[in-house]
Amino acid sequence: MKADQLSIFLENRAGRLAEVTRILSESGVNIRALSLADTSDFGILRLIVSDFDKAKDNLKAGGFTVGRTTVVAVEVPDHPGGLHSILEMLRNAKINVEYMYAFVQQSGSHAVIIFRFDRTDQAIELLQQHGINMIPGDKLYKM
Amino acid sequence: MIFDVEHETMPREELEKLQLLRLQNVVARVYENVPFYRKKLDERGVKPEHIQKLSDVALLPFTEKQDLRNHYPFGMFAVSRENIVRIHSSSGTTGKATVVGYTKRDIKNWGLMIARSLAAAGATTGDFVHNAYGYGLFTGGLGIHNGVEELGATVIPISGGGTRRQAMLLRDFGATVLTCTPSYALHLYDAAKEMGIDIKELPLRIGIFGAEPWTDSMRNDIENKLGITAIDIYGLSEIMGPGVAIECARVKKGLHIQEDHFLAEIIDPETGDPMPAGEVGELVFTTLTKEGIPLLRYRTRDLSRLNTAPCRCGRTTARMERVTGRSDDMLIIRGVNVFPSQIETILLETDGLTPHYQLIVNRQGTLDTLEVRVEIDEAVFSDQIKNLQRLETKIEKNIKEFLGVTAKVKLVEPKGIERSEGKAKRIIDMRKPQA
Numbered sequence: 380m381k382a383d384q385l386s387i388f389l390e391n392r393a394g395r396l397a398e399v400t401r402i403l404s405e406s407g408v409n410i411r412a413l414s415l416a417d418t419s420d421f422g423i424l425r426l427i428v429s430d431f432d433k434a435k436d437n438l439k440a441g442g443f444t445v446g447r448t449t450v451v452a453v454e455v456p457d458h459p460g461g462l463h464s465i466l467e468m469l470r471n472a473k474i475n476v477e478y479m480y481a482f483v484q485q486s487g488s489h490a491v492i493i494f495r496f497d498r499t500d501q502a503i504e505l506l507q508q509h510g511i512n513m514i515p516g517d518k519l520y521k522m
Numbered sequence: 523m524i525f526d527v528e529h530e531t532m533p534r535e536e537l538e539k540l541q542l543l544r545l546q547n548v549v550a551r552v553y554e555n556v557p558f559y560r561k562k563l564d565e566r567g568v569k570p571e572h573i574q575k576l577s578d579v580a581l582l583p584f585t586e587k588q589d590l591r592n593h594y595p596f597g598m599f600a601v602s603r604e605n606i607v608r609i610h611s612s613s614g615t616t617g618k619a620t621v622v623g624y625t626k627r628d629i630k631n632w633g634l635m636i637a638r639s640l641a642a643a644g645a646t647t648g649d650f651v652h653n654a655y656g657y658g659l660f661t662g663g664l665g666i667h668n669g670v671e672e673l674g675a676t677v678i679p680i681s682g683g684g685t686r687r688q689a690m691l692l693r694d695f696g697a698t699v700l701t702c703t704p705s706y707a708l709h710l711y712d713a714a715k716e717m718g719i720d721i722k723e724l725p726l727r728i729g730i731f732g733a734e735p736w737t738d739s740m741r742n743d744i745e746n747k748l749g750i751t752a753i754d755i756y757g758l759s760e761i762m763g764p765g766v767a768i769e770c771a772r773v774k775k776g777l778h779i780q781e782d783h784f785l786a787e788i789i790d791p792e793t794g795d796p797m798p799a800g801e802v803g804e805l806v807f808t809t810l811t812k813e814g815i816p817l818l819r820y821r822t823r824d825l826s827r828l829n830t831a832p833c834r835c836g837r838t839t840a841r842m843e844r845v846t847g848r849s850d851d852m853l854i855i856r857g858v859n860v861f862p863s864q865i866e867t868i869l870l871e872t873d874g875l876t877p878h879y880q881l882i883v884n885r886q887g888t889l890d891t892l893e894v895r896v897e898i899d900e901a902v903f904s905d906q907i908k909n910l911q912r913l914e915t916k917i918e919k920n921i922k923e924f925l926g927v928t929a930k931v932k933l934v935e936p937k938g939i940e941r942s943e944g945k946a947k948r949i950i951d952m953r954k955p956q957a
Contacts, residue, residue, distance in 0.1 A: 384905070388933070395935075442936055444936055
């Protein structure tokens with residue numbers, strides 16, 4: 380149920396993000412979802428890509444510091460309260476969401492949200508118990 | 523005023539005789555009591571009795587800061603521990619500080635040197651000395667403190683920090699002499715001004731500044747703003763502490779070396795050969811009277827030149843030109859010595875960071891700032907902002923703890939640090955163009 384997210388360290392200066400997209404474009408890697416967290420000095424770019432290994436190798440060769448982070452892609456009912464019900468059950472189980480961001484494409488009538496939990500395995504177990512659908516990595520990358 | 527007329531105005535011929543006598547004495551003492559020097563002298567086939575004239579000092583081996591580190595903490599002491607009454611130390615990471623020890627007589631001599639220095643700067647028994655050098659292992663605070671008491675003036679042991687309070691007490695106590703680093707004097711001026719205190723209107727009339735390089739333009743700035751005479755004082759803990767040399771207020775052209783206590787040489791930093799008289803080179807000191815930790819030909823890495831012409835102030839002691847630079851890459855930040863190698867050690871000790879770093883030194887307003895750029899690598903990278911910020915804070919804390927300076931740490935991309943011919947440019951000192 381897990382998926383691999385590519386995390387990339389970026390200095391907060393002009394052109395760095397464009398350098399990442401240039402490398403990915405030249406590698407024929409498609410970006411499926413992204414989120415950028417920043418401070419005044421640096422940022423962390425988080426990507427779900429069509430080909431993790433290829434993207435990672437080429438970015439490393441391009442001089443970037445990259446990491447692999449385990450995240451979970453959760454199908455969220457696309458109606459008011461859909462996300463809330465999921466966050467509520469996580470709160471009750473005291474599982475912390477480090478960050479989350481939306482996936483570009485819908486999965487049927489559901490929205491897809493990428494979650495980074497502090498306790499990934501427990502979170503997956505909990506969501507499964509509640510009948511919440513998650514999209515495994517290999518399927519997610521090709522959506 | 524000249525505090526010690528006998529020694530400060532001694533005819534040079536007599537002074538040199540006294541220096542030779544004391545040089546022969548110190549060589550005999552270290553040969554007898556310091557295994558490091560006995561070995562070095564034996565290797566060169568030099569015996570204490572070979573020192574027949576002052577220029578024979580060239581027969582003696584040099585002492586480097588590293589030698590003190592290698593014999594950390596007390597291995598270079600020439601007397602037993604019971605005879606040491608005080609320890610001081612320069613900044614350094616664990617196990618890398620240089621430690622010095624003083625006998626009762628050393629402390630007495632040092633106090634007298636500071637008393638001479640205060641008098642040369644124009645201070646007298648009636649003066650009130652606001653001593654804002656840090657008290658503690660650093661030689662500045664306690665060194666000046668003893669000397670003020672030796673002179674018979676009044677010392678206010680305010681130490682460093684708490685600038686607003688300092689400004690308030692400077693006004694309330696009406697100090698007439700200020701001792702601190704030159705950059706701190708300007709910082710104090712700014713802080714006082716914000717509180718509505720104009721230092722120029724206070725009784726303060728003399729500032730004795732040292733422990734970091736400064737320029738004549740900075741002196742003019744300080745003198746104009748604070749309405750005082752600003753005097754340069756020189757010293758280093760390995761040799762004694764502040765007071766090794768002092769400018770005289772009368773002439774303000776070069777710093778008078780306490781030559782009855784120290785033998786100064788100027789050498790070529792590359793070859794180690796003595797430089798022709800009057801040429802710029804590296805300043806080297808041999809301690810002539812020190813008992814606790816006497817040093818032969820200690821290489822200061824400070825660049826200067828010597829002038830032995832008599833001074834209009836009446837002193838006959840040689841004057842060293844204001845230190846114009848360093849022969850190595852040591853940085854002096856707010857009076858604290860910082861070696862790039864120390865930063866490297868701290869990075870390695872912090873979560874095994876790769877030592878790809880760059881130091882950016884600047885001056886913000888009147889205070890030196892240090893930015894440490896560290897290349898991030900996979901081992902410490904995280905997808906979470908808070909972890910990386912925690913890493914930055916941890917490095918900052920370690921630098922503060924081990925080196926005593928406040929630094930701003932900034933993580934950068936690998937290869938984000940400028941390299942010239944494969945060698946990383948470690949230091950960018952942006953204070954220099956202002957000098």
